Amino acid sequence: MTKILAIPGSLRSGSSSNQVLKAALSMAPPNVSIEIYDGVGTLPHFNDESNAPEAIVAFRKKIKGADAVLICTPEYAFGVPGSLKNAIDWTVGSGEFVNKPVALVTASSQGEKGHAALLLILTAISARIVPDATLLISFVRAKLDASGNISDPKVVADIKRVLLALSIEVRN
Ligand SMILES: Cc1cc2nc3c(=O)[nH]c(=O)nc-3n(C[C@H](O)[C@H](O)[C@H](O)COP(=O)(O)O)c2cc1C
Numbered sequence: 001m002t003k004i005l006a007i008p009g010s011l012r013s014g015s016s017s018n019q020v021l022k023a024a025l026s027m028a029p030p031n032v033s034i035e036i037y038d039g040v041g042t043l044p045h046f047n048d049e050s051n052a053p054e055a056i057v058a059f060r061k062k063i064k065g066a067d068a069v070l071i072c073t074p075e076y077a078f079g080v081p082g083s084l085k086n087a088i089d090w091t092v093g094s095g096e097f098v099n100k101p102v103a104l105v106t107a108s109s110q111g112e113k114g115h116a117a118l119l120l121i122l123t124a125i126s127a128r129i130v131p132d133a134t135l136l137i138s139f140v141r142a143k144l145d146a147s148g149n150i151s152d153p154k155v156v157a158d159i160k161r162v163l164l165a166l167s168i169e170v171r172n
Contacts, residue, residue, distance in 0.1 A: 002032045002170050004163075005066035009073020009084035011041040016107045016140040017072040019148035020159065024070070027160050032167045034070065037062055046089040056090050063096035067170045069127075070162070072105040074140075075114025080121065088121060097125040101169040103133030103162050107140040132165030 006024065010017040021036050028034050037059070044053050052060070063069060073084055091097050102122055106115035115136045122129050135158050137143060143152035150156050 002067045002167050003065065004028070004032060004034045004068045004070050004166065005062055006034050006036045006070045006072065007040065007084070007087070008036065008038075009040075009071065009081045011083055014148065015074065016144060017074055019144055020105060020107050020137070020140070020150065021070070021072050022148065023150045023156075024072075024159055024163060027156070027163055029164050029167050032163065035066075040083050040087050043083075043087050043090065046086050048093070052090070052094070059087065060091060060094055060096050063091065063100065066100075068101040068103070068166050069097070070103045070105070070166065071118070072107055073114070073118065075106060075108040075111040078113040080114055080118050085121070088125065092125055095126075097122070097127040099126060099128050101130050101133075101166055102127040103130055103166045105135045105137065105159070105162060107137045109139065109141070111136050111138050128169070130165050130169045133162045133169070135159070135162050
């Protein structure tokens with residue numbers, strides 16, 4: 001069984017990013033399981049003077065134990081949401097992302113700049129960005145229905161493609 005850890009960049013449970021991730025749960029290819037990490041908002045601010053607090057040790061363990069990571073995030077102020085960047089900063093020294101297959105889905109109003117910024121950050125931490133597993137969903141709210149289901153068939157197909165590419169990368 002391939003284990004994917006999904007990390008949302010929005011702390012709001014009903015956010016588009018969380019809705020996309022919830023929808024992705026049912027689109028996983030056979031023998032692929034997706035766990036949504038819901039602790040980003042509880043992680044302390046990064047401080048490289050202190051030993052890693054318990055929540056950070058647990059977060060790092062989750063990444064380490066996953067075969068791949070799927071990040072789904074909005075763009076905030078043309079950049080990466082601070083809480084997501086904070087979570088990533090905690091892994092820079094410990095290296096959990098090094099060579100880890102990573103998919104990036106940016107689900108935002110626009111999103112281009114945040115998407116590019118996060119790809120650069122993932123490069124900085126030596127994550128293995130899977131080319132077929134990057135997806136920018138602009139105008140995301142127009143592509144979800146009132147119940148939070150993805151109403152745009154192209155987005156459904158794109159997310160399936162992302163999950164498939166990520167799982168193939170793990171097997172290679
Ligand atoms: C603080 C803040 C800053 C934002 N900045 C941007 C931005 O720079 N670019 C963008 O495309 N959307 C921006 N947005 C809108 C989000 O992308 C928006 O939340 C998006 O449509 C996803 O919806 P969600 O809130 O349901 O996740 C911002 C939203 C907030 C709350």
